[in-house]
Structures are given as structure tokens and as C-alpha cells.
Amino acid sequence: MNRIKFFRLGVYFIVAFLTFISCKERTKKVVKTEPVVFKKEGQLRIIKQKVDTLIATLDIEIAETDYETQTGLMYRESMADHQGMLFIFPDERMHSFYMKNTEFPLDLIFVKSDSTIASFHENAEPYNETGLSSQVPVKFVLEVNAGLAQKWLLEIGDKIHFKKD
Secondary structure (H helix, E strand, O other): OHHHHHHHHHHHHHHHHHHHHHHHHHOOOOOOOOOOOOOOOEEEEEEEOOOOEEEEEEEEEEEOOHHHHHHOOOOOOOOOOOEEEEEEEEEEEOOEEOOOOOOOOEEEEEEOOOOEEEEEEEEEOOOOOOOEEOOOOEEEEEEEEOOHHHHOOOOOOOEEEEEEO
16 A cells, blocks of 8 residues: 555656646746837928027837837837827826936927927936826827937027828
8 A cells, every 4th residue: 555655746846847847947048039120101300490490300100009109219228319209188287207218318308289398308217117207298209319408508488390101
């Protein structure tokens, strides 16, 4: 009788060991993900309002759907200085952004429905989950590399004009 119990115990041990080994091997599989890359969907110009002078021209990626606006520039390593992401919302209201899973610093430019810059937040810190508010109701938000708002000497009242491709 003890031989049968010993045999069963041995079988249980072998089954448990094989199950453990097979589970362990599954966790070693590497999941390959494609890098998220910039996709040009339009062009945007920034105009200095006081003197009606072109400040910059950018290739833009447009975020309009819920998924696009929630994801934004997350999971990207960088963006060229001549590129930006334009968020287009269905209505003008207060908007708040954060830098969760965003790997590089950004300037956030908040724009009213009449295309005038209402406010901006410079040098948003990567991975920071603190909300960055528009401070006033806006319809658009333009994200560009950190430092460009200062380089361009942006001011409240400057304008944007964009067109989709």
C-alpha cells in the first residue's frame, strides 16, 4: 500500500514540476511592439498677432478621437522641431493635460476657437501626472518640443492657422 501512495506522490510531483516549467517558459517570450511614429496629417502656421508675421510652420499629427486625445504623444521617444500634435476638441471648454508615459518634455499651447493662443505651459516634465490646465476654455491644444514657445517668443493673442491633408 505504501508503494501505491509513494507512486502517486511521485506522479503528482512530476506533473507539478512539468506545469511549473511550462509556465515559466511562457513568461520568457518577448513581445515585439512597433514604435509609435509621427504621421503627418496636416500643416499648421503660427502667426505673431501684433505684426502679422509668420513665426513657424509645422507638420502636424491630429488627435480628434477619444483614443487619440487620451494617448497623445505617449510612448514616443522624440519628435522633430518642425512637428507637433494638434488636439481638436468638439467644443470650447476647459482642458487639462498630463505627461503620463510621455518620454520627452513638451510645450503645451492652448488655443481658443477663434484660433488665438489663450495660454501655454512651457517645459512640461516627462512622466509627470500633474494636471496642466488650459486656464480658460479652449478648443485646440498644440503640443511641440519644449523650448519652442520661448524660442518663438509666443504671446497670448498670437494665432494659429492649420489645414488637414
